[in-house]
Amino acid sequence: MTFTERSLPEVSVGDDYFVDTGAIDGADEILRIGFEANKVAGKFSWQAELLATKVIRDDAEDVHFTGDYLYASWFLSNDSRNYSSATGAFLDVKPNSPVWQGGWGAWELGLRASSVDLNDKDIVGGRQRDLTLGLNWYLNDQFR
Secondary structure, three states: OOEOOEEOOOOOOOOOOOEEOOOEOOEEEEEEEEEEEEEEEOOEEEEEEEEEEEEEEOOOOOEEEEEEEEEEEEEOOOOOOEEEOOOOEEEOOOOOOOHHHOOOOEEEEEEEEEEEEEEEOOEEEEEEEEEEEEEEEEOOOOOO
8 A cells, every 4th residue: 555644734825735755655554643622711712633643564664743733812802712512613703793783893813833744764754834823803704
């Protein structure tokens, strides 16, 4: 079996991969594990994920790859992110004061840090680290 691990940049307009292992021949088994966590506390929220991949190869040493991210946000307006434990996903932000109804919408300051490491033993897939600072403006529940 042949296996490839790669990752697009977080802000991408094409299909250019900044990190890519290329084909890993002799991949007999692929094991993946991931951990996710998040918390919403009023205007503040965070979410994080850790991922690890082990590629067991027939005629070479096993290789390991890792990735992670942490995202935190704070609403400058009187709004909050909403999380559904039933679906395990964040819901759309619904501003308390939508622009079309005379308000200013919802304003969210966000910070995200992430990394991926696709280098191990004879595989040189690259390393990538990103730091993103953003200001989201939710005009209403339809436009951000």
